[in-house]
Amino acid sequence: MSGQQLVADYLSRLRSAAGSLPTGQRQELVGEIEAHIAEASGRRGYAESDVRNVLDRLGPPEEIVAAAGGGVTTAAPPPAYERRGTPLLEIAALILLLVGGLVVPVVGWLAGVALLWSSRIWTVRDKLLGTLVVPGGLGLVALGGLASLVMVSGGCVSSASLDSAGVSHSSSTCSPPSALHNGLLIALMVLMVIAPVTTVAYLGRRLTRPVAARL
Amino acid sequence: MEVVDTAAALSQLRRGALEYCVLALLRDDECYAYQIVQELGAVDGMVTSEGTIYPLLSRLRRDELVETTWRESAAGPPRRYYRCTPAGRRALRAFEPEWRRFRAAVDRFLDAGGAA
Numbered sequence: 001m002s003g004q005q006l007v008a009d010y011l012s013r014l015r016s017a018a019g020s021l022p023t024g025q026r027q028e029l030v031g032e033i034e035a036h037i038a039e040a041s042g043r044r045g046y047a048e049s050d051v052r053n054v055l056d057r058l059g060p061p062e063e064i065v066a067a068a069g070g071g072v073t074t075a076a077p078p079p080a081y082e083r084r085g086t087p088l089l090e091i092a093a094l095i096l097l098l099v100g101g102l103v104v105p106v107v108g109w110l111a112g113v114a115l116l117w118s119s120r121i122w123t124v125r126d127k128l129l130g131t132l133v134v135p136g137g138l139g140l141v142a143l144g145g146l147a148s149l150v151m152v153s154g155g156c157v158s159s160a161s162l163d164s165a166g167v168s169h170s171s172s173t174c175s176p177p178s179a180l181h182n183g184l185l186i187a188l189m190v191l192m193v194i195a196p197v198t199t200v201a202y203l204g205r206r207l208t209r210p211v212a213a214r215l
Numbered sequence: 216m217e218v219v220d221t222a223a224a225l226s227q228l229r230r231g232a233l234e235y236c237v238l239a240l241l242r243d244d245e246c247y248a249y250q251i252v253q254e255l256g257a258v259d260g261m262v263t264s265e266g267t268i269y270p271l272l273s274r275l276r277r278d279e280l281v282e283t284t285w286r287e288s289a290a291g292p293p294r295r296y297y298r299c300t301p302a303g304r305r306a307l308r309a310f311e312p313e314w315r316r317f318r319a320a321v322d323r324f325l326d327a328g329g330a331a
Contacts, residue, residue, distance in 0.1 A: 029270060029273070032248060032269045035248075035292070036265075036266075036269070038291070039249045039291075057256065057265045058264065058265050058266035059263065059264025059265060060264070061266070063266070063267060064264065064266035064267050064270065065270075067230075067270040068270035068273065068274075
């Protein structure tokens with residue numbers, strides 16, 4: 001390859017490597033490198049050995065473009081993306097948050113919260129969401145469910161009284177719960193099941209986003 | 216962070232220091248790009264890839280640490296002459312004591328390690 005061919009080849013590589021740069025920047029860079037080569041070897045008519053030396057000293061076009069990329073030439077290399085193996089801690093946290101409260105009431109869920117907050121993957125916002133929606137997870141829902149079942153079926157009021165003769169009577173008046181009452185309870189129950197499940201699913205998805213390694 | 220790759224660590228250091236070396240060259244003088252590249256390249260260990268100096272010069276210009284003037288040249292096409300702006304001089308003035316302190320500190324550890 002003649003000297004001039006080498007130059008043309010190099011500049012074309014530079015042009016294509018610089019394709020990601022804004023047009024103005026790219027044209028300026030190529031122009032400057034072209035002028036540099038001309039100044040360094042043009043006077044001796046682009047003799048092949050001269051050109052090879054100059055191009056060697058210039059360095060690979062890709063490296064030059066990398067130095068121009070993002071306009072930050074003194075930047076540290078991009079953060080390494082830490083691809084963890086299976087995030088066991090996070091999976092355990094999710095399981096405990098959701099059903100820990102069912103297995104060991106309160107404590108099971110609290111263990112999930114502890115694991116949640118010790119994770120290095122989730123952000124604070126994620127963690128707050130996991131703690132507050134819904135506290136207790138499905139364990140709370142189960143409790144609530146039991147409580148409302150009692151309310152729904154046992155809408156009875158017992159009273160004991162002493163009549164004038166000192167005989168105690170107990171009577172209970174049961175009023176059937178209204179349909180609206182039931183309906184609201186069921187809606188609430190459904191919501192309280194959906195909410196923690198959705199939250200856990202969301203947190204699970206957040207695990208797959210790339211995480212900058214802590215240096 | 217494990218510093219296992221010396222070449223990468225040095226490359227980072229070089230990149231950080233290079234712009235201040237350029238500013239120092241341009242502090243009191245006016246140079247054109249090719250001159251700057253020549254002067255930097257003449258010092259061993261300063262630059263591995265001369266071409267990367269051009270994007271650096273562009274960035275210094277964008278950050279207004281240097282300014283340029285085109286001048287006619289007897290040797291051929293007009294040349295772009297670079298010189299420091301006041302902001303560039305300020306940046307250099309801030310860098311110098313910090314650099315000397317840092318260099319002394321690193322040398323100290325390297326020397327102490329050698330003596331052990």
